[in-house]
Amino acid sequence: MKLDMLDTSVFIAYVVGLLILALWISRNESTHERNTEDYFLASKSLPWWAIGASLIASNISAEQIIGMSGSGYAMGLAIASYEWMSAITLLIVGKYLLPIFLKNEIYTMPQYLEQRFDARVKTILALFWLVVYVFVNLTAVLWLGGLAIETVAGVDWLFGMIFLALFSIAYSLYGGLKAVAFTDILQVVLLVFGGLLLSYLALDAVADGQGFLVGFGILTEKVPTHFDMILSSDNPNYMSLPGISVLVGGMWVMNFSYWGFNQYIIQRALAAKSTAEAQKGIAFAAYLKMLMPLIVVLPGIAAVILYPDLTKPDEAYPSMMSLMPAGIKGLVFAALVAAIVSSLASMTNSISTIFTMDIYKPIKPNKSQTHYVFIGRLATLVALSLALITAQPLLGKFDQAFQYIQEFTGMFTPGIVVIFVLGMFWQRATSMGALSAALGSAILSFTLKMLMPEIPFMDRVGIVFLLCMALAIGVSLLGKPSTNNSSVSLDDVKFNTEPSFNVAAIGCVIVLAVLYVTWW
Template sequence: MQLTQLDSSIFVVYVIGLLIIAAWVSRNERKDHERDTNDYFLAGKSLPWWAIGASLIAANISAEQIIGMSGSGYALGLAIASYEWMAAITLIIVGKYFLPIFLKREIYTMPQFLEQRFDSRVRTIMAIFWLGVYVLVNLTGVLWLGGLAINTVAGFDPMFGMIFLAVFSIAYSLYGGLKAVAMTDIIQVTLLVAGGLLLSYLALDHISNGQGAIAGFSHLTNTIPEKFDMILSKDNPHYMSLPGLSVLVGGMWVMNLSYWGCNQYIIQRALAAKSLDEAHKGIAFAAYIKLFMPIIVVLPGIAAVVMHPNLSAPDQAYPEMMSLMPSGLKGLVFAALVAAIVSSVASMTNSISTIFTMDIYTHIAPNKSQRHYVNIGRMVSLVALCIALVVAEPLLNQFDQAFQYIQEFTGFFTPGIVAIFFLGLFWKKANANGALVAALTSAVLSFLLKIWWPELPFIDRVGMVFIACMILGVVVSLTTGDNGEEKAVALHDIQFASSRVFNLATVGCVVILSALYATWW
């Protein structure tokens, strides 16, 4: 599929327009105010609920999400939607129980909280770990899949596509920081959701030979019913990726809580909220979008099974389906897809620079000016992008489902991360030694289980390792003297109460999710 001249023109206009809007949003409204770390890394703690919700989704909807999950929909079917649907409930949990503590502590980063709760050893180790994962896994994954999307849709070499995405992200966010990213994300999300819904409709209408989306969906469920099993049985060839009920009661909870509750480039948006109530509204907004995301990112992949059954790789599904878009609209949706990828790249590089600057560099070079730290953050963003460009193809070219690769790789470490945060947030006797043992256990035990028990599905492995990390964290904390109570979170001083709007949104989310699983069990 190639873009027409009209598509290309619309794409160029969109890119230029977005850069102009980002520059306008990033302007310094007070000439006498020097941009500081709070402005650059947390948008001056001024984000409204709609910007928080849209930015959460835009940071999440990247090449990994759209291209990768559509590819997994092509290979696995609707079962991959569990990542989306379980994320909706996870967001509610994070907003209700995690976020009030983070906002009360007035933190910039997740490692900063770990130092407040434990000690500098935990902060430094986890900061270095997150920097490595963000650069070598998340950032490379988004750039690589984005490059593949540009190659499929526009015909450019994947490396050229990755370089374009990197340069676009620099122009888009390097000056304005998080505010430039978050305040323009509503444009990307609106276009992506609208374009994704239209693409799904066109695919279903095409499958039904013009009889409409409902007829097309019915044809899909009758033709490939195996692609609509939400809970996979052991005889399913993809059981190792999504092992039955574990998606509801096992390790997927750990994966989701780590991503949405302990992940810097996601939670950073909520940390930049005007208030807790505004953050709650934004999180609820994002949760409802997640409920409907499978229509946008999974259904096109399933439709591609019927329309393009012989793709060389599943991750080609979404770009191929974009050929259904009429000229002009195709360029606009492609522009929104690229902008969403760039938003994710910008979000990741901003979080990488935040962690490096606030958790590592300020300890190496304290008492520098705010301008100095902001400039260091910008330099780190550039270095991270350069590293990701160099290693993306060697790391990911061998995988046909990059989404599943990213999930399994991060699954080596997420059990320990969630265990550390659970203990640190909700158990006053947890100490730094227990946290360090939990982190070490996660990596070592995950690796050993991968080698010694290869037939164990990775989601089940995540759940088992999480339980082991929790147990060892408790045992070590109780047996190593310092009980950590001096730095414990004073839960009685935290405002966990939420507004009626948030509570009603929670009930609605649970009801919708229950209905979805009851229908597609």
Template sequence: MTLDTLDISIFIFYVIGLLIAALWISRNESAQDRTTDDYFLASKSLPWWAIGASLIAANISAEQIIGMSGSGFAIGLAIASYEWMAAITLLIVGKYFLPIFLNSGIYSMPQFLDKRFDHRVKTVMAIFWLGVYVFVNLSSILWLGGLAISAMTGVDILFGMLFLALFSIAYSLYGGLKAVAFTDIVQVILLVIGGLILSYLALDEIAQGQGIIAGFSLLTELAPEKFDMILSPDNPHYMSLPGISVLVGGMWVMNLSYWGFNQYIIQRALAAKNINEAHKGIVFAAFLKLLMPIIVVLPGIAAVILIPDLSAPDQAYPEMMGLMPHGLKGLIFAALVAAIISSVSSMSNSISTIFTLDIYQSLVPNKSQKHYVNVGRMASLIALCMALIIAKPLLGNFDQAFQYIQEFTGFFTPGIVVIFILGLFWKGINANGALAAAISSAVCSLLFKVLWPELPFIDRIGLVFILCIVIAIMTSLLSVQSNKEHNHAVDLSKISFKTSSIFNTAVVALVLIIAALYATWW
């Protein structure tokens, strides 16, 4: 695929416009006066539209667009469960978790663990998150982004990765979370418009100019196996999405971990002006999640008909973009890069937040705000360099990177969810119980993986989650504090879980829409 002068002009206009916007947003904050609240939490001033857009922009990156589209090519619409169930998960997080986090005044997930348990739990989980963010998330975002740029322009993958890293540094390293969050509204608009255009043109191509309705109808006829939302045990991809377990099992654990207890995501909501703005932002993000399968999965399914002889599933989205006319290629290319850049910047900012405020500040206290902001910038820069170096060795041999990421993080997800759920809502859990849950999550997951390899990883996550709950409770009851309430327990009597009529209406609407989607494609 090649980009002509018009495509390149559109892309250059986007790059320059984004840089100008980021600098303009940060114009009132001098580097001398910027505090850690300003840099890491956008001065706790984000409005609802910035929160919602930033949640989606941070989530929908190369690993989602390239990886999920590849899974759409290989598996079909069933992979959309990650998106549609995430919409409901967001509302659960907004109603039950976010009020506690905002009331505690935290800036990071490790800080909550420090307040609720002790320094040991905070440090262990902070180091874990830094490892996963650098060695799994950031490296995969850069690798898949470089893969997309290479497929569309012909440049070397490593050059594409370097461009993404430098572009991210240019607009986010100075302005911090505020620059990232407020420019994300532009990113999301471009992503949604570009993605919808690609899906429209793909369906029209299948119908040979007869329109998207005819194209979609023909696609369901030519590839009916790609439109099963609940896979049967004889499906070759049952190990990835094991039937009804997707709706009632381990995927809930994965979604709660990602949307509720993941610094990379929740940091946007922690930076809200107030709880009402956070709620509205989460509702906005939840409705945007309904669109994501149309934007991301549908092009992958369409590729089954239009370009069936792909060398690897993750080539689906880049190759589909190659079918677009010039001009639109530039727009869709800009949309893809917009999503990747936003996620790279968001991940880098979260890495710098955890490293600076949860690890470095504990080791080197009583320094100036400027000092910690500069350390945060340096942490972002080092993380990007490390991710660039390790991306190819780690991810170069995987055909479906999205599924790889889900399975790897699934080793630790059950323990994380147990620590937070019990830490939020059960006074009896203590630090020993939390550490036991973290350790048992990795150990039990590895044992199941080795001794029961035919068990789908989503089912494994559900089983390990139950085991971690039992282990955490037993350890807490048997430890020194067995007959006492933990003195750092959350006082739920002081937390208001009341939500507005708009939020409640959105819950009903989303549940009905998703139920209808599953009923249609069961």
């Protein structure tokens, strides 16, 4: 599939417009010498709408759009649990976790671990996150993004990856988090509009021009099993989404790790004007998450009817784009690229923050603010260069890069969640308990995968979480109580939320309950 002249013109207009917006935002920031708070935390000035939009723009990328559409093609609406369960997770993070982080005035997640435990825990986790962000997350986004550009525009995947890297640098390197967050507003508008338009046209095509409501009815009639939210044990996709444990098992661990303790996600909320503003932004993001299945999963289900003979499920989304008329195709392609470059910019900004504040600054503690900002920019360039070099060797042999991400991070996710949960809510937790959870997570995950491969991945995450929790508690009780407990005190933390957040949370829960009851 190739883009015609009108599509290309629309796409170029998007690229130029985004760069102009980013430069304008960055120029407004240049009235004084930029310090680390300006660059890494947007001067702690982000409003709720920028936080919510940036959270979603950072989250949605090629692996979500293409991968989840492919999963919609293969297994149906059940894959939407990743999105809908995330909405509930966001609300819990906003009410119970975020106030603790903001009270401690941190830049990074490793910084909190140093305040709560010691420098060993901080350094080990900081190095782990740097490796994961560069060699797992960045490589996956670049690789899948390059393949998407090759499929849609006919440009070689390598040149596509280079374009994405240069594009993300061009609009984020100078302005830092503020440039990323405010341009994310444009990215999300385009992503939502383009995605909803594609879903509308797909359902209309299923109905042969009789409208999207008729098309949706035809889908539910012809492929009813694709609308089962909870898969039975005899379903061929049960290993990926193991029935009721999707609602009560390991997915909660994965979601809390991602939305609560993931630097490139939570950094937006850390940059808020206030706790209340951050919570409003998180509630806004929760509603956008509920909308995502309409944008990324529904087109994949429609492709079952329109393109029943695809060789791979991940071809569903690019194939659906061929339905687009001239001009609209360029707009939807721009939305796809918008999601990719936003994720790249968010990841590289967080990589530079962790490297500068948690690794470099302790080694060189007395440098100027300008120097640290320079090191952050340099870290961004190095991280993207490494990801470009290693993306194809690491991911070229995988049929689904999304599985690569889940399998690798899932080895460590249970331990990370245990460390933070015990560290935040149990004063008796010690640094040795935290380190035992981190090490135990990798060992136990690998052992269970080798000895009991029949256990679904998500169930294995839940089991390892419980084992790591028991291990960390046991080791902590055997050791001496921690003397560095200032960060764990909850006396000054206010968990009460504004009425607007409470109403939004109740509304979200009601909507999700209706969705699950309807499609159970």
